[in-house]
Amino acid sequence: MKLVVTEKNDAAQKIADLLGASKPKADKVYSTPVYRFDLDGEEWVTIGLRGHILEPDFAPSLVYKKSKGWQGVTEEGEVLPAAIPATLPKPPFKKKKPFTVDGVELKAWKMEALPYLVYAPIEKLPKEKEIIRSLKNLAKKADSIVIATDFDREGELIGSDALSCIQEVNPDAPVSRARYSAFTKEEITNAFENLVELDTDLASAGASRQDIDLIWGAVLTRYLTLVKFAGYGNVRSSGRVQTPTLALIVARERERLAFVPEDYWVIKGAFGEVDDAFEAPHETARFKVESEAQAVMAHIEGKTKATVESIEKKKRTVAPPVPFNTTSLMAAASAEGLSPARTMRIAESLYMDGYISYPRVDNTVYPSSLDLAETVQRLVGNPAYAPYCRELLSKDKLTATRGKKETTDHPPIYPTNSATPDDLPAAEYKLYNLIARRFLATLSEAAVVEGTKVSLEVGGETFIGRGDVLVKQGFRAIYPYGLKKDEQMPALEQGQQIAFGGATCTKKQTEPPARYSQGKLIQEMERLGLGTKSTRHSIIERLYAVKYIMNDPIEPSQLGMAVCDALDKFAPHITHPEMTAELESEMDNIAAGSTSKETVVTNSRNLLADQLGELIPHSEEVKEALADAVAADAFIGKCPKCGKDLQLRASQKTRSMFIGCSGWPDCDVTYPVPKGKVESVEEPCPTCGMPQIKVTAFRSKPRIVCIDPTCETNHEPNVEVGECPTCKAQGKTAKLIAQKNPRTLKRFIRCENYEECNTGYPLPQYGKLTATDEVCEHCGAPMVIVTTNRGPWKLCPNFDCPGKEQDKDAKKGASAKKGAKKSTAKKK
DNA sequence: GCAAGGTC
Structure with missing residues (x-):
């Protein structure tokens, strides 16, 4: 065998x-x-x-x-x-x-x-x-x-x-x-x-990467974790790829912090009348000196007519996009609000279900073995693509765009089957739609944009109006992603006099360089050779998980900055992308047989020993820097009782979050914290002056909440939601009241006769609560409506309601059905 | 309890 x-x-x-x-x-x-x-x-x-x-x-x-x-x-x-x-x-x-x-x-x-x-x-x-x-x-x-x-x-x-x-x-x-x-x-x-x-040499090259990553990662991670131990589960990690990536984010933040904004002034004029009205800026886009801008304003003061001095029209073509590889897919999806990690999770599932090709590729050139026409034919199954597919198929020959990277590992990412919004959950379809449209776009013609530039003269000053109109749709007919809106200029003639409705002079400030979006960061990592197509998204997720970074666009936490600074000072080898570049070249040498894994790993160990030799004597300094950073990240506001810092903390026992005074155990002030991600907010509560926090519950919009449960803004009136079914069964009558525990802010329903009847139900912790006249058909509990930013939601609050089990079974049945459909899709 | 790299 x-x-x-x-x-x-x-x-x-x-x-x-x-x-x-x-x-x-x-x-x-x-x-x-x-x-x-x-x-x-x-x-x-x-x-x-x-x-x-x-x-x-x-x-x-x-x-x-x-x-x-x-x-x-x-x-x-x-x-x-x-x-x-x-x-x-x-x-x-x-x-x-x-x-x-x-x-x-x-x-x-x-x-x-x-x-x-x-x-x-x-x-x-x-x-x-x-x-x-x-x-x-x-x-x-x-x-x-x-x-x-x-x-x-x-x-x-x-x-x-x-x-x-x-x-x-x-x-x-x-x-x-x-x-x-x-x-x-x-x-x-x-x-x-x-x-x-x-090729055992090539395998040794890979094995040396494994060893070096483990040794450096484990030693530095343990150092950072132990130097300021903050309880189990609080690992402060470091690694060959993640630390240089963090350093990129920190460097960008430092640039922003060092940035000194400069004032400038912008003059915008209003031209034309009613339907033909448009805006045009002064030919000097930015005035650095206010008096110069004011001089221009003085020249045009009171003028009501402008002369069209010249009209220039230029056509430019916009080439269709090139096929998707992993990086460009993640970048495009990131612009549509899907994080790279989520994109890869969804792509994996679309791939397993037979909707798209293998999602981990570097290649951006379709191989000749891929039948483009047949793939287009399949997409006819989606009515939204069908007319465009037929148009493509009516051509004699399909030609596809080619990207710069050509490898032979896998074809670029393309749709392997048609799907409609009914076949897939919303996020899955969103990504599928992007991939399918991108594929069709790569087979399409260029779009043509006509740009119009109009020079207008008012009181000796020149204004420049610009318009962009798509005159030939080309690939834009199927691929609207990143498309700018048309800015139509009205039809004008040289020498024509048009109405001038005055101008505004606005003071603005130059902006610091933008923070990285996740998509941009992935592209930058690729450029620097950090990580691989399969790992970059998970490296970024890791940085979020250890709380070195937050938000998107990405901001480093104080901890992230402190870790980066400490390593850069005492172990600079780990903070630079060159470590990866050097490792790559050493691995090439191992693969070529000119050196051995043992030599390379031992050299790397010696280098790490040197850097650790710098870190250990400076442990006190590093410890203080990390401690200050952690305190700064946890800072919520000042304690009303003792004036020390209130901090967001995790309970040792239950790991749940609460706000506590840093003066503990001398000061016992604490506040409860609602479920979800909690961030500090600068502005104090407008009603009571206490600190506020920003709370983002799972899949919800963030809300700003005062930390004081007794604050008026947290007060919620009790709501009668119906009759207690337990009391009713015993021939008594008692009301069920939805209420908030004033200490923990937890919302729940309880029988008003709670000293004798312990009937109670849990409630969702946020959203507006309204009572209904209805009673749950399964358990007799009163139905309630919770209105969140996703709309109203009617539910039975009874956690043990037999109806819930039936719901689950129904869902299971649906997914089993879907599974059957998936397997047939794959066979095709 | 560490990394980064594959894949599920």
């Missing part, structure tokens, strides 16, 4: 489809799908991994031997390459026990352990145990192995890891490597007819 190992299940299936003479049989080994088929009388099996199946981590235990020059030796007797440098105290010799120095176990998160952690040996541990089990099971029966992972450095490493698992159970089977860069019959057949050897 021949065993073919691919990087993912999808690839295993496709290769089986393309190589097998007849349809391959889908099977499972344990829970892993595999594909069996016959070829030239031999039995073949393909199995897909799940990316990396092994993961490097610090070895759980080791001993250091003096006889080996203080190099680490594992329990199995393997001598490890990294030696403890002569400058560090040597650990006591302890056999088969965790490595300790002065009683400190070096696996533990301890400041004293960090210099040793730099040199700690690394092992590869299983990550996908189920897959490894299935792989080994098949490997036992295999006569030969073909590694058919992706054709890149990480693919070589993934294949090499798979091979090490295979050889544990079957060391003798011959191994070869298939290299392909597209899933076409020709390419795959060719790859399997011309098998090569696994």
Whole structure:
């Protein structure tokens, strides 16, 4: 039996489809799908991994031997390459026990352990145990192995890891490597007819990246976390990609902080009458000196006529966009309000459901194997695209635009099936629509815009009016994204006298450079070689998760700035994108065989040891800087009782947020905080003068709330919502009252007879509450209406209402149906 | 409790 190992299940299936003479049989080994088929009388099996199946981590235990020059030796007797440098105290010799120095176990998160952690040996541990089990099971029966992972450095490493698992159970089977860069019959057949050897140097290059990332990431993350320990769950991370990315954001913020705005004045004139009215600015777009602007205003004072001095018309073409790769998709979706991380989550799901092609690509040129006309034909299924598709199909030949990046890994992102708004949830359709329209746009003609420039003279001063009109739609007919509105100029003639309705002079200020949007940041990361198409969005998410950055456009927190400054001062290697560039070139050397993984990793360890040597003596300074930053980020306002700072804090026990006085335990002032994301607001409450906070509940617009629960602005009258069903069943009558707990601000419904009857229901915590006359048909609780910015919502407040279960079942049924539809969509 | 890189 021949065993073919691919990087993912999808690839295993496709290769089986393309190589097998007849349809391959889908099977499972344990829970892993595999594909069996016959070829030239031999039995073949393909199995897909799940990316990396092994993961490097610090070895759980080791001993250091003096006889080996203080190099680490594992329990199995393997001598490890990294030696403890002569400058560090040597650990006591302890056999088969965790490595300790002065009683400190070096696996533990301890400041004293960090210099040793730099040199700690690394092992590869299983990550996908189920897959490894299935792989080994098949490997036992295999006569030969073909590694058919992706054709890149990480693919070589993934294949090499798979091979090490295979050889544990079957060391003798011959191994070869298939290299392909597209899933076409020709390419795959060719790859399997011309098998090569696994490139172990290339795999080592990938493995050195893994080790260096782990060592630097773990050491610096532990340093930052331990230097100012703030409780479990408060990790302050650092890494080869995330820290330079943070540095970009911080540098931009510093530019903004250093920016000195300059005043300037703008003069705008009103011309024409009624329907033909338009505005035009003075030919000097910005007056830096106010008196110059006033002189112009004086010249035109009282004038009522303007003369058309000249009219210039120029046509310019706007080229259709190039095909989407991952980066350009994320940038375009970011402009439409979908974050890169969300875009990738949605794209993955659209891909799995058969609506779009593989979403992780660098390529921006459609391969010749892609049938453009057939893809357009499929999109006819959506009535919104159908007329445009037919127009495209009526052409003799379809030509597509080409981007600058041409790789052969996958085709650029294009729609593989038609979908309508009824087929998909709103956000999914939004992204699908963008991808489908982009695809059609890449096959379209250029748009033509006619620009008009009109010179107008008033009292010896010149004004310039401009208009832009789309005269030929071209690709714009199907791709309206980023389209500017037409600015039509009325028909004018040279020498014509038109009405002048006076001018305004407005004082303005120059603006600092803009903060990065997530889309722009992704593009900048790509330009600097930071991260990959598959990881950039998650790196940004990580920076949000550790609270180094906030909002979009992205702003660094005080903590983010402090971390960046501390590292830049004492460990500058990690804050610059050059670390990645240098690593890339070292990896090229490893792949070329001119250096070894051991040399590169050891050099990197020495460099990290140097930087840690700078950080540790300055721990007090770093600690203070981080502590001040954390306090500044948490600052909400001043305590009304003791005057110290009120801070947003997390309860140790429940992790829920509250506002507490920094003078605790001397001062016990606290305030509750509503659910959702909480940010500080500068302006105090206009009613009571207490600090306010901005609260953003899940999927809602932010609202500004006074922190004082007793403030009038937080007062909500009690609302009678109906009769208590429990009391009614006992022959009594009692009202149910919706009310707010004055201390916690939690809103709930309770029976007015609560001393005897404990009937109560929870309520949504925000939105206007209104009572109805209706009673829930399932449980008899009164129905209420909650009106949020998403509109009114009628609900039964009973958490245990039997109707809720039925709702859930109905939803389950709907999604099962949808699943069935999805699988048919995929078959097509 | 760390990173970044694959993929789900």
